[in-house]
Amino acid sequence: MTPAEAERFEHAILDRFAYADRMDDGYGPDHPRIGDTGVLCHGADAVGFTVGLEPRTRLPALRLDDGRWLGLMDAMSDPHTDPILHRREPGSARIVTLTGGRTGALLDPPWEGAALVAYGHGRLHDAETLRPLDGTDGLDPEESLERLGYRLEEP
Numbered sequence: 001m002t003p004a005e006a007e008r009f010e011h012a013i014l015d016r017f018a019y020a021d022r023m024d025d026g027y028g029p030d031h032p033r034i035g036d037t038g039v040l041c042h043g044a045d046a047v048g049f050t051v052g053l054e055p056r057t058r059l060p061a062l063r064l065d066d067g068r069w070l071g072l073m074d075a076m077s078d079p080h081t082d083p084i085l086h087r088r089e090p091g092s093a094r095i096v097t098l099t100g101g102r103t104g105a106l107l108d109p110p111w112e113g114a115a116l117v118a119y120g121h122g123r124l125h126d127a128e129t130l131r132p133l134d135g136t137d138g139l140d141p142e143e144s145l146e147r148l149g150y151r152l153e154e155p
Contacts, residue, residue, distance in 0.1 A: 010034060010053075011109055013060050017076040019085045032072070033109070034060060035089030040075060041082040049075075049083070093150035095141060098127065103141050111148055119144060 001009070015031045019038070036051040040062065047064050054061035054069045062070045062083070076083055091109050096116075098104040104118045104127055111117070111133060114126040119141035124133045138144035142152055 007108065010060050013072070014051075015109075017072050019076075019083050031109075032060070032076075032083075032085075033089045033091070036085060037087045038083060038085045040064070040070075041084060042078075042080060051089075088149065091148075091150045092153050093145045094153050105141060105145055105150075107145075107148075107150060111150075124148070 011031075011033075014033060017032055019032065032051045034051055034053065037048070039046045039048050047066065049062040049064050049070070051060060052063045053059065054063075054071075056069075059071075061072060062075045064070055075081060091107060091111075093105045093107050096104050096106055098116075098118055102118050102120060104116060105124075107115055107117060114128075114131075114133065116127040117124045117133065118127045118130075119125075122137055122139070122144075124136040124141070124144045125131060126133065133148065135147055136144040138147055145152065
């Protein structure tokens, strides 16, 4: 499995779960991402976690601060447990050249459903609908992507 295929597989699993403190940050209903950190609350108890790949199964899971691994089904589907996000791991973006020589970027995960964006007139637009993406004013495509929370991958 290539790294890109592995990442798509991870996202397919992670997209089935959501954090308890849902806030709209462009990733939809706050699906977890590898590298996210937060706290798992159960009543008055709380334990920190990092989303990672469980070494035995290589599937996304929560690594608790005490070193234990907890599966996403156990952690995020329990009605008495609230997984709270503290820090979002940034998404990844790859700069591409679109038809007509325009600059664009492939976003992973997509931003509000836009996986391919075009840069023009100082901001990013959905390449298919030409709808501008909010909060993306920047001097160049890289700056606009950083404002959305994406880090650039090396070509």
